[in-house]
Amino acid sequence: MKSAKVSEEFAAKFVAEKETPYTRWVRDEGLEIISSFYVPDLHAVELKPWARRGGRAVFLNHDASRTSNDCYVCEIPAGKSLAPQRQLYEEMIYVLDGRGSTAVWNKAGKRISFEWKAGAIFAVPLNAWHQHFNGSGRDPARYVAVTNAPVIINAFGDLDFVFNTDHDFKERFDGEPEYFANKGEQKGLLLDTNFVADAVNLPLFAAKERGAGGGHTRFSMAKGSMNSHISQFPVGTYKKAHAHGPGAHVIVLSGEGFSLMWPEGEEPKRYDWREGAMIVPPNLWFHQHFNTGTTPARYLAFKAEGVAIRNAQGVPKAWISRRLGGDQIDYADERLEIRAWFSEALAKHGLKPNMEQAYEAEGKQGQTTF
Ligand SMILES: [Fe+2]
Structure with missing residues (x-):
């Protein structure tokens, strides 16, 4: 297969454009981006500790999608929860292993929570606080998520703004009690x-x-x-x-x-x-x-x-x-x-x-x- 590879000298002319605020963010989180468009088993892909969230994770992205959206696999240790987070990017989650629950709340203090197990899919409402809890004291829970973090982090280049903006997008989520009901x-x-x-x-x-x-x-x-x-x-x-x-x-x-x-x-x-x-x-x-x-x-x-x-x-x-x-x-x-x-x-x-x-x-x- 043709790789479109050029000489080092040619590549050096574009070296400053290869790194983005997003790729720097992943690196500063202490995590890696596996540049692959084929992962044989998400259950087994190797993870590293992720201090920000308190779990273990890896990012999985091919060059072709690194600026449009990204993907990460994350594990919540047995009996533990991830740190609460809010973010100005969207996130969709598929639960690979285990069971647990997620609490979602906004600045106005409207809070709901729901339970999930392997096979569930859901999305995190924009800039809503959310926290994932492992429901098992014995086994880790693992999920895979796809987000548009690259677009948002590259557009603003300011992590404080992306993770600490104090605004409720009420049209997206306003604490509706049935928000995460299993019906549609x-x-x-x-x-x-x-x-x-x-x-x-x-x-x-x-x-x-x-x-x-x-x-x-x-x-x-x-x-x-x-x-x-x-x-x-x-x-x-x-x-x-x-x-x-x-x-x-x-x-x-x-x-x-x-x-x-x-x-x-x-x-x-x-x-x-x-x-x-x-x-x-x-x-x-x-x-x-x-x-x-x-x-x-x-x-x-x-x-x-x-x-x-x-x-x-x-x-x-x-x-x-x-x-x-x-x-x-x-x-x-x-x-x-x-x-x-x-x-x-x-x-x-x-x-x-x-x-x-x-x-x-x-x-x-x-x-x-x-
Ligand atoms: Fe397709």
Whole structure:
């Protein structure tokens, strides 16, 4: 794969632009940024003590998403809590291991708390004080979070302002008692909620536009600008390849399979996954997800709006056929080897592809019929 690497002399001309207030902040916190777009197991990724929060953590970011949004994995020690914090950036959380609770309150003193366990997702309301408690005295609790800290920290460059601003965004959160209730209202493909107790088993809405009988539910939690979605696809199927902007953090919730990723014009590379893996497709790389296991495969994508490149109607181009000017490759236009690789991987489980219906559903223009 071409790395776009240049000479040290050439790189030196841009050295002052490589560091940002955000990367300096992570370093000053005593933490590392793992620059990877593939993490095989978030449960096992190594963490370091994080004095500010009182837990252990690591940041995970590829160069392509470091200025749009970021990701960190954090562990709350058994029987302990993290230090309370408020922040001018948004944060979405998926609980990987353990159980616990979170208290959220504002300057006005309105306070609520809610419980969570592995499989829960929620978001921290903008600049609300929040504190996470481990509910077990025996086992650590671990979560993965995606935030827009790089945008905010780089825009202001003033950590005191980012972490100590005394302002309640009351439109976002005002101590509503049901704020983190496990319920939501459906608006198209969007589920209007701030808390999902069990993302692994949440019933999804049907979405055939992405291929092969998929389920899809979108979230916009805590009235934030960052969004997320859960996608599921059946046994023996794979999704259509597509490309979009940087910063989609794809976390595998269940199932087994692999993803192919490639920049335009290059050979696809294979990344195997199962529950707990994370893939962050780099900017405009094509990527395609294959279920090779014996159960449906489900993933959660935490994103920032910069991921979506939209057409004039507001539809993400990753949902629209390349034949129509979009960024999704139709099954009819994909490389034939892809189907052979998929069949081989399925055969290891004694399974066969179940794609005929999906191939037939593609209309003449390639777009799967709506
Ligand atoms: Fe994608």
